[in-house]
Amino acid sequence: MFKLPPLNAIRAFEATARHLSFTKAADELSVTPAALSHQVKGLEDFLGIQLFVRKTRAIELTEAGRRCFPGIHAGFQQVHDSIAQLRKQDDDRLVVIGCGPGFAAKWLAPRLYRFLESYPEIDARVAPSLRTADFAGDGVHVSIRFGDGNFPDMHVDPLVEDFVMPLCSQRYLDENGPFETAEDLRDKTLIHDDSLEFNANAPTWSVWFAAQGVEVKNPGRGMHFTHADHALDAALDGAGIVLGRRVLSARDRKFGQLVAPIDFTLSTGRSFYLVCPKKNLKQPNVAAFRSWILDEMDHFKAIY
Template identity: 45%
Template sequence: MTDRLPPLTALRAFDAAARHMSFARAAAELNVTPAALSFQIKSLEEHLGQPLFHRLNRSVELTEAGRVLAPGAAEGFQTLSAAWRAARRLQDDKTLTVTAGPAFTAKWLAPRLYEFAQANPDIELRFSASLRMMDFDRDEVDVAIRFGYGPDPDLFALPLAFEWLTPVLTPQLAAQYPTAEDLRHAPILFDTSVDHLLRPPCDWETWFRAAGIDFNPTHGARFSQADHAVDAALAGVGVVLGRRALVVKDLHEGRLVAPYGIALRTKAHFRFLCPKGAEDRPQIRAFRDWMLREIEKTASVSESLTIIPVEDVLPKAALDSPTPRQRPE
């Protein structure tokens, strides 16, 4: 018996038949006749020296050898297909597929896309708003924007900007609550989307502590999606502890204000991620450089705040909880 692999066409025929448990359906998938597919499987069985299928009257069943071979064949063709797609993408410098969380997509990317399209008319952008961890090859993604702590040792990882949180509200509502003390009586909104992530916590109680106020609000509307919480603040419903990336454009353009001057800085941050070696592909480099320019446009918002590291605010006991490594946002 030899370990030499059989012809790829025969293995492909077997894989299709094992998935469909039908020679006819497998032949249709591969666009060959059932007789041709049957011949390929027969040649594979001769190469192996034992049958892979039990041929029944109107169906087929895998033999023990077939059951052993089927998972590896399926995984092998999936891996080969992913590698082929990845290699083909290297030739494409006109399409860019980006994945980011729904909140970042809605509040950071979408409002700015016109500028990128104007500056890069030859690049076709495709977006996947998803929170799940991505496999760049399997999911055919070029760039991922993710929020968390890292590290990302197997990827090219570029921190986009440090992240802070500060109370934001409409100018009209701010006129009713001009001081931080007045927030005791304001309608408080809670963005709970990263409560489980930020360690140490950057919550309302911590912010009031940084402002020198002993207050821990517990009542108010709660939002599991960060962009919904920001939208509620924009509608004048209340005041939310807004994260920099999600509110900075609204602050820069005056739809929201941050009148209390204090922001909490967290070590969690958004990162620009792509496979190592891909960062200088033309469309990826163009998108990365554009993001950095856009961040610089609103840098004055951060400069207008007193930004306090959350570690400087909380007692040591609150700093001892483990730091989560990753958040697909």
């Protein structure tokens, strides 16, 4: 049995012959034209046959190249189709959920097991990111987004509005309290959740104190976190008082790990939404997740 040439070289030939361009083939395979040309030349040396006629501004297949291209192209197409079938089998039981890291850690992860119990035939994959999900390129089927509800050309379900409120650990309150008015917080260690900075009107400590009629000389002092869950975790450890997100802190408040030293909330002016391309709703796994989270949110809003 004769020895086959390297697979990368055969792949380089197939792409080059299909495009009749080293540049286009190189773009497709994410290599430089020079590297691609080197692979093709290596294949020709291996076979002892010239596969392309190289002209000044173009290339053409030789007779040998024309004879072997159809079979090689068909082989790669069969490999592609076989892999696509495997992925389709996985897709039939998978739903990929995009959301922010804070929502994933503080809200979705502790509850997702209930979805899997209701739909044991579905596998759920959470893809947390601060970047807006690209449904076409990221493989995300459905996304939980935080914003004003303006998501053009998408199916959108409103889930829950979010608010901010002062929160600290019970230990911090015991050691530094009691706190009866907003003025009592003025000189305490403040924790800042900067995850709302994308919203110019987002409530900050400065806005919260002003709404209480309290003047603070340097309301930006203290610790700043770009992730909401990190800010909440700092408060859980007794580092200070966070102006925390009500939705994301609900579980910690439920179990008494975070408490509100002053019960005064401000709206973020934003809500969580279920968002996906309209065509995705036809996928049974997406439809199942949508049904589950809408029901889960109805129960959650009644107590949060």
